[in-house]
Amino acid sequence: MTSTTTTTAPLSPVAPPAGARRPLGQDEVRITGGFWGARQDVNARATLAHIRSRLESEGWLGNFDLAVAGRLPAGRRGREFSDSEVYKYLEAVAWEIGRRGDAELDRLFADTVRRVAAAQEPDGYLNTQFGRPGQAARWSDLEWGHELYCLGHLFQAAVARGRTRPGADDGLLDVAVRAADLICEVFGPGGRSAVCGHPEVEVGLAELGRLTGDARYTAQARLFVERRGHGTLADIEWGRSYFQDDQPVRDTSSLHGHAVRANYLAAGAVDVAVDTDDRGLLDALRQQWTRTVARRTYITGGQGSHHQDEAFGEDWELPPDRAYSETCAGIGSIMFSWRLLLADGDAAYADLIERTLYNVLATSPDPRGTSFYYANTLHQRVPGIPADPSTTSPRASSSLRAPWFDVSCCPPNVARTLASLDAYLATVDSAGVQLHQYAPAEIRTTLPDGRAVGFDVETDYPRTGLIRLRIVGDSEAEWTLTLRVPAWAEGATVTVKDAGAASTHDVPTGPVELRRAFLDGDIVELLLPMAPRFTYADTRIDAVRGCVAVERGPEVLALESVDLPGGLVDVDDVRIDTSAGLRERDGRVWARVQQLRDEDGSWPYSPEPTDGRDTADVTGEVPLVRYHDWALRGPSTMRVWVPTA
Amino acid sequence: MTSTTTTTAPLSPVAPPAGARRPLGQDEVRITGGFWGARQDVNARATLAHIRSRLESEGWLGNFDLAVAGRLPAGRRGREFSDSEVYKYLEAVAWEIGRRGDAELDRLFADTVRRVAAAQEPDGYLNTQFGRPGQAARWSDLEWGHELYCLGHLFQAAVARGRTRPGADDGLLDVAVRAADLICEVFGPGGRSAVCGHPEVEVGLAELGRLTGDARYTAQARLFVERRGHGTLADIEWGRSYFQDDQPVRDTSSLHGHAVRANYLAAGAVDVAVDTDDRGLLDALRQQWTRTVARRTYITGGQGSHHQDEAFGEDWELPPDRAYSETCAGIGSIMFSWRLLLADGDAAYADLIERTLYNVLATSPDPRGTSFYYANTLHQRVPGIPADPSTTSPRASSSLRAPWFDVSCCPPNVARTLASLDAYLATVDSAGVQLHQYAPAEIRTTLPDGRAVGFDVETDYPRTGLIRLRIVGDSEAEWTLTLRVPAWAEGATVTVKDAGAASTHDVPTGPVELRRAFLDGDIVELLLPMAPRFTYADTRIDAVRGCVAVERGPEVLALESVDLPGGLVDVDDVRIDTSAGLRERDGRVWARVQQLRDEDGSWPYSPEPTDGRDTADVTGEVPLVRYHDWALRGPSTMRVWVPTA
Structure with missing residues (x-):
C-alpha cells in the first residue's frame, strides 16, 4: 500500500485509493x-x-x-x-x-x-x-x-x-x-x-x-x-x-x-x-x-x-x-x-x-x-x-x-x-505497465508521472503461445513493461525487436520486467511453451490419488465419452498410459489409453491389490477436450483426472 | 419359494408364508x-x-x-x-x-x-x-x-x-x-x-x-x-x-x-x-x-x-x-x-x-x-x-x-x-438348521417333520474365531446342520467330536453342511481364521485408489489419531507399509507406518508424479482401533482407508 495514489478512479469495478498497482x-x-x-x-x-x-x-x-x-x-x-x-x-x-x-x-x-x-x-x-x-x-x-x-x-x-x-x-x-x-x-x-x-x-x-x-x-x-x-x-x-x-x-x-x-x-x-x-x-x-x-x-x-x-x-x-x-x-x-x-x-x-x-x-x-x-x-x-x-x-x-x-x-x-x-488485464505503477492476462487488446494509459504509454497486443492465445506487443508512441524516458510468465510456462522466451535488431532471452516463470525507452513500432514477443503436459496432484488430495490430468497452457483438458473410439466404452474404464506421452494433431491433444473390462463382480473388496479385472486388449489413442468445451455435444461422461495405467 | 410352509409364525419381525428358509x-x-x-x-x-x-x-x-x-x-x-x-x-x-x-x-x-x-x-x-x-x-x-x-x-x-x-x-x-x-x-x-x-x-x-x-x-x-x-x-x-x-x-x-x-x-x-x-x-x-x-x-x-x-x-x-x-x-x-x-x-x-x-x-x-x-x-x-x-x-x-x-x-x-x-441368527428348512450369525446362544426348534432339535453355541467371537456348538438331545434320524463360513474366512476348519472320536476338516467359504444323526453332547467346532488382513478395493472405486484397509474377522479396523505415538501427528500424514505385515499384540492389531512431513506448499498440482514432500524419517508401529469403537476417547481424526507407502 505504498507506491501509487490515484486522482481519477479508473473505469473499473475495483478502484482502490492505494496499493502496489x-x-x-x-x-x-x-x-x-x-x-x-x-x-x-x-x-x-x-x-x-x-x-x-x-x-x-x-x-x-x-x-x-x-x-x-x-x-x-x-x-x-x-x-x-x-x-x-x-x-x-x-x-x-x-x-x-x-x-x-x-x-x-x-x-x-x-x-x-x-x-x-x-x-x-x-x-x-x-x-x-x-x-x-x-x-x-x-x-x-x-x-x-x-x-x-x-x-x-x-x-x-x-x-x-x-x-x-x-x-x-x-x-x-x-x-x-x-x-x-x-x-x-x-x-x-x-x-x-x-x-x-x-x-x-x-x-x-x-x-x-x-x-x-x-x-x-x-x-x-x-x-x-x-x-x-x-x-x-x-x-x-x-x-x-x-x-x-x-x-x-x-x-x-x-x-x-x-x-x-x-x-x-x-x-x-x-x-x-x-x-x-x-x-x-x-x-x-x-x-x-x-x-x-x-x-x-x-x-x-x-x-x-x-x-x-x-x-x-x-x-x-x-x-x-x-x-x-x-x-x-x-x-x-x-x-x-x-x-x-x-x-x-x-x-x-x-x-x-x-x-x-x-x-x-x-x-x-x-x-x-x-x-x-x-x-x-x-x-x-x-x-x-x-x-x-x-x-x-x-x-x-x-x-x-x-x-x-x-x-x-x-x-x-x-x-x-x-x-x-x-x-x-493490466495495471500500472510508477515504474510502468504490467500485463497480467493475454488477449488481443489496445492498451493506452498514463504513467503516474504523466507520460502517455501504449501498446497493442496481438495473439491467438491460448491456441498458440505467441503474444506479440507492438508499442504505440515514442517514449522519451525508460519505463518498465512487465509480462507475466505463468507458473506452468517453464521454458518461455521473450524477444525484443526494435529498429536495430532482435534479441531473444529465456525467461523464468513469474514477472518479467523489460525496462527501456520504448519507441513506436517496437515489438515485444512473449513465447509461452504450449506443449500439452501431464499434471499430478499432491498425494494428500485423496480423491485423485493414482490419477493424472492433462493441461495445455492455461487450459485443463478432459476425457469425454463422446470422443471415445469404437471399442472403448466408458471414461471410467479407461487408464491413461503416461509413458506414451501426449501428441497434438488436428488442433487437439491425444493420449494413449488402455481399456479395462467392465465386469459385473461381486463384493468389491479383496485381499489382492489388483483391480480384480483384466486389462482388455483394447488400447488406442483418444483426443481430449478442453474442459470448458465439455458437454457441448450432448449427454456424456467425463473425467479430468484419469487413473494411470 | 418352495420348501417350507409354516403353520405357526415364528416370533420374528419377518415371517414369510413361504421361502427357502x-x-x-x-x-x-x-x-x-x-x-x-x-x-x-x-x-x-x-x-x-x-x-x-x-x-x-x-x-x-x-x-x-x-x-x-x-x-x-x-x-x-x-x-x-x-x-x-x-x-x-x-x-x-x-x-x-x-x-x-x-x-x-x-x-x-x-x-x-x-x-x-x-x-x-x-x-x-x-x-x-x-x-x-x-x-x-x-x-x-x-x-x-x-x-x-x-x-x-x-x-x-x-x-x-x-x-x-x-x-x-x-x-x-x-x-x-x-x-x-x-x-x-x-x-x-x-x-x-x-x-x-x-x-x-x-x-x-x-x-x-x-x-x-x-x-x-x-x-x-x-x-x-x-x-x-x-x-x-x-x-x-x-x-x-x-x-x-x-x-x-x-x-x-x-x-x-x-x-x-x-x-x-x-x-x-x-x-x-x-x-x-x-x-x-x-x-x-x-x-x-x-x-x-x-x-x-x-x-x-x-x-x-x-x-x-x-x-x-x-x-x-x-x-x-x-x-x-x-x-x-x-x-x-x-x-x-x-x-x-x-x-x-x-x-x-x-x-x-x-x-x-x-x-x-x-x-x-x-x-x-x-x-x-x-x-x-x-x-x-x-x-x-x-x-x-x-x-x-x-x-x-x-x-x-x-x-x-x-x-x-x-x-x-x-x-x-x-x-x-x-x-x-438361525433358520430351518426341511433338511435341518442353518446357523447364520455367531453368538453365544441357546437354539431349540422343531424341524418341519416334527423332530425337536437343539444346540447351544459357545463362543467369544469375534475376539477369537472358535465357535463351539454343543448338541442338546438325541436325534433318531439324520439332519443337516449348516454353518456359514464367511467369504473372508479362507482356511476355516470344522471339527466334529462325538463319543467315538474327533475329526477335523478344512472347509471352503460359504455354507458348510454337516448331516448326521446328532446325539446329545456331540460337539461341532467351527474355527474361523482371525488373523488381521489387508483389504484392497476394486480400482473402480476412485476415492480409495492406492489405499488399503485392515480387517480382522468381520470387523473393519481404523487408524485413529488418539493412537498415534509421539512424532506422528495426523492420520492424513501417515502411509501404511504393507510389506511389514500386521501384528497382534495386547489384543490389538498393529501396523507399520511412515509419516510424511506436512508441508505448507503452494499450488498442489505439478508436473512430477511425487507428492511434493519428503517422507519424514519417523516410522513406527501403531495400533488400529475397531471401527465400531472409534471416537470413544474424545475428538479425533480417523481413516479406514490408509494410503500405502
Missing part, C-alpha cells in the same frame, strides 16, 4: 478479439437479452412493479434474493455500455432503473421481499433474508454506472446512496450490531465509498467485516462457519464455509484493509488465499467441495465427482485474487485468475451464451439429462448447462464479469 | 452373552429408557396427548415424522418384552399404547401432524408428509406385539388394523393411485397381513410396490429417484436415491414377491441387491454416499470422507438382505448382514447406549465437536455420537434391531 479501466484497455473477445460478443449479443427475458418472464423484475402498485406480497415470485439478479444484470449492462456504448442498451438500462427506483421507500429501504404488511419485517431474518446482500449488488451496479457514465441522469447512484445511508443509520456505530448471512454488502459499500468519497460507507464496510465471526447470526445445521460467522476474519487461516460467501467476504475485507491501511488484516487475507489455493482449490481454479452446503471442504477434500465448484465461487475467487494483486502486485494472483477464467468462467456459458453451469463437476459418471429450456432448472448439480435456475445467481454473474473483463 | 424366532433362539448379548443388555438397561425420556422431553409422545385434548396444531413439537419414533420405540419395547419379559416395560408399553390409541380418529386415521383445523389436510403432502411411513412403523410395532404377546389386551393390534383398513379404503383399488414419499408402509402392511391373515393388507402392499416408479410423486430438486418414484421396482437395476427409502422399499417388495409368488419381481430384487453390494456399498456394509440427499451415489462413488452411511440405511440393508436370505437361502446375504451388524449397527451407539451416530463416516479429517447432551443435535453429519437428533430415526431403529436380534 492501479488497475487500468475500460477507457485504457480494450479487448479487440480472440478467446475473450468472442465471449464478450456473445455476452453482449445474446446473454444480456437472455437474462433480461428471464428476469421478466420469471417475474423478478415484475416484483418491483408489484411493490409500486402495492400488490406485494401476494404476487411476488422468485427466491428471497431475486432482486440481486436484477442488480447484477444492471451492473453487467452498465459495463457493456461502458465497453462499447449502445443506445438501445442505455434505454433498457434507464427503463430498468426507473422500475427499481420506483420501489424504493422514502427512507431509502429497497427490497421486494420484506417490510410490507403480510411480509416479514425488515432485517428480521439476517441469516437467510439477503437484504444487505441484495443492496451490495445494487451498489456495485451503481458504481459501474457512476464510473462509466458519470453524471448520467438515470438516478441509480441516488438510489444506491439513499440505501447506503439507511444501512449506515441502521447498522452503523450505535445501531444494530449485526451482519448479513451472505457477505456482499462489504464490497459494495467499500466501492461506493471510493466512488462517492463518503467515508461513512468505508467505515460501515469495515464495521461489517470486523463484526463477522462473533456469532451474531444464529447457529444452523452446518454451523456458523457456513456464513463465516464462526471466527473473526483476521483470525481465520483458510477460506471456509459457503464458497461464494467466503470469497465475497474476503474480497470486501481486502477493500477494507486497503482503505484503512490495516496491514494486519491484509496479512491475514494473504495467508488465507495462500492456504486456500494450496489445499482447497481444484485444478480448474474451482472452489467448493460440498453439494449440501455449497461449501469448502476440509484441507485436501477435493472430490472430482462431487466437486461443486460453483461458477459464482470462481467469480468470487477472481474478485478476491484481483484485489490482492492490486494491493501486492504478486503474479501468483494473476496465475489463479487466469486458471479460473479459462476453466470456470469460460466453462459455465455455452457458446450461444444462453445456458450455463451452476456447479462445475470434474467427473461425470453418468450422462446428464438435458434441462427443459422452457422452465427453470431445480438442480444446481445439473450435469448439462441449463438456461435458468431457481437460484440463478450464476448467469448474471458471468455476464457482469465478461462485460468488465477489459479492466482485469 | 423359515426364521427361528425369539422362542427358538436366545442370545446368552458375548458381543451382541452385551449390547442387548445395554439396549434394555439404558437405551430404551433414554429414548422414552427424549420422546417425552421433546414432546413427541406429548403430541398424542395434545391431539386428544384438541390442542393441536398449536403445541405440536418435532418434525412431521415424529410419530414414527414413538412407534419404533413401541416395537423395540415389544421385542424386549418378548426377549425376556419385564413387568415394568409391559406397563410402560401399555401406557404408551393408551396415549397413542386415544389419538386415533373414529375412522382409523392416526397422525398428529395432519387433518385437524389449522393443519394441512390428510394425505395432502405425500412427498414429505410421512403419514403412511408412520403407519408402517405402527404396523411393525403391532406385529411385534401380536407375535410376542398374542391376545394382549393393550389394544395396539386393533389400532393398527383400523388404520390399515383406512389405508386400504383410501389407497386401495379404485382409491387414490398414490404412494408415500418414504417407503415403509409396504413392509408394515405385508407383515400385518401375515399376522392377521387379512389378504387385503398384502394386496395393498403389492399395490404400493407396483405403483411406485410411475411419477405419482412430484419432481423435486434431486429428482424423483430420491423416493424411488423414477422407475418401477421391477425395472430397476440397482438401489438408488435416498438409501433408507431404497432399502425399505426393496424389503417390502421382497415381502410382496414372496407373498404373491412373483418370481419376476424377486429376480429383479436379487439383481438389485447383487449390483448394489458390488458397486454401491462401503467396506463397512454402509450405504449412501451423499450428505445432500442422504442417497446412494452412482456406481463406484464411495468417498470415505463424505460417506453418509446412515445408521438407518444399514438397518434397512439388513432388512432387505434378511428377507432375501429367507427367500433364497444364500449365504452371501448373511455375509453382508454380519458385516453391517459389526460395522454399522454396532458403531452407532456408544457403550452406554445413550448417544448415537446418525451418519457413519469412514474418514474424519478434523476432530469433531462433542454434541451438547442437553439438546438435540442439528447435524446428521456430527463426527461424534450425539444423544438425540432433530431427525432422530436412528436411535429407536438401533433399539428395535438389537431387541429382536435373536431372530436373525
